[in-house]
Amino acid sequence: MSRIDHYINDIIIRGGAEAQEEGSATTEAHHLLLAIAAIEGTAAHRVLTAEDLGRQTIREALDREFEHSLGAVGVSLASFDLPRPSRDPKALPKLGASGRLAIERAIAACKGKKDMRPAHLLLGVLDTEIGTVPRALALSGVDRIALMARARETLTHESW
Amino acid sequence: MPAEDVPVPKDPADALAAVVALRRLADQLEDAAVEQAMRAGWSWPDVAEALGVTRQAVHKKHAKRLIAAGVVLRRRQ
Numbered sequence: 413m414s415r416i417d418h419y420i421n422d423i424i425i426r427g428g429a430e431a432q433e434e435g436s437a438t439t440e441a442h443h444l445l446l447a448i449a450a451i452e453g454t455a456a457h458r459v460l461t462a463e464d465l466g467r468q469t470i471r472e473a474l475d476r477e478f479e480h481s482l483g484a485v486g487v488s489l490a491s492f493d494l495p496r497p498s499r500d501p502k503a504l505p506k507l508g509a510s511g512r513l514a515i516e517r518a519i520a521a522c523k524g525k526k527d528m529r530p531a532h533l534l535l536g537v538l539d540t541e542i543g544t545v546p547r548a549l550a551l552s553g554v555d556r557i558a559l560m561a562r563a564r565e566t567l568t569h570e571s572w
Numbered sequence: 573m574p575a576e577d578v579p580v581p582k583d584p585a586d587a588l589a590a591v592v593a594l595r596r597l598a599d600q601l602e603d604a605a606v607e608q609a610m611r612a613g614w615s616w617p618d619v620a621e622a623l624g625v626t627r628q629a630v631h632k633k634h635a636k637r638l639i640a641a642g643v644v645l646r647r648r649q
Contacts, residue, residue: 435596435599435600435603436596436599437599477589481589481590481592482590482594482597484581484586484587484589484590485581485587485590485594487593487594487597489597492601494600494601495604495608496604497600497603497604497607498607498638498640498641498643501640502636502640503636503637544592547585547589
């Protein structure tokens with residue numbers, strides 16, 4: 413396997429763990445974003461941390477989006493005092509529709525798989541105006557377009 | 573809150589995101605409620621009937637994680 417294959421595999425495994433932690437049966441684009449923020453040593457990670465978007469900050473932004481979206485229909489998360497359900501550590505979530513779209517967009521953003529780098533994966537997750545990721549970033553005051561521009565910039569002078 | 577006070581999102585993006593969030597909340601609530609019932613000694617058929625699904629469906633969805641967590645389950649009848 414090439415370096416990018418290993419990276420994508422790591423992102424899908426880490427994203428799956430994030431999905432499981434959240435109680436989601438599928439790995440979605442926002443779980444991939446959490447994984448990109450958690451795996452160090454890439455331009456994608458550096459772009460995020462330069463904007464103070466560490467894994468924890470992104471998790472908090474996603475939680476705010478969840479509460480905000482529930483609030484739009486009059487549901488308050490504070491009314492639910494849910495005990496933490498047990499998880500099956502062996503059950504790995506499958507890649508969900510938004511996770512799949514993010515990877516397809518990452519592939520579309522590069523010239524070919526040989527050219528693909530972690531920043532392309534970040535671009536794949538960010539390159540949409542629809543869904544949880546852009547909503548969570550907007551609610552936290554993050555300029556998604558500027559973030560994408562910085563990710564693209566790294567591709568011109570950073571090899572990984 | 574009274575029904576007339578429940579806001580209706582005007583932006584379709586907000587309304588669609590509310591659907592996603594409600595599904596996620598319902599899934600979390602189901603996981604927690606099924607575990608609570610099974611720990612309290614409920615049977616699979618009773619939990620299934622309460623949720624309005626087949627016992628095969630509820631067993632398939634929840635048995636592995638509850639067994640992994642060491643919850644003592646009543647035998648399926």
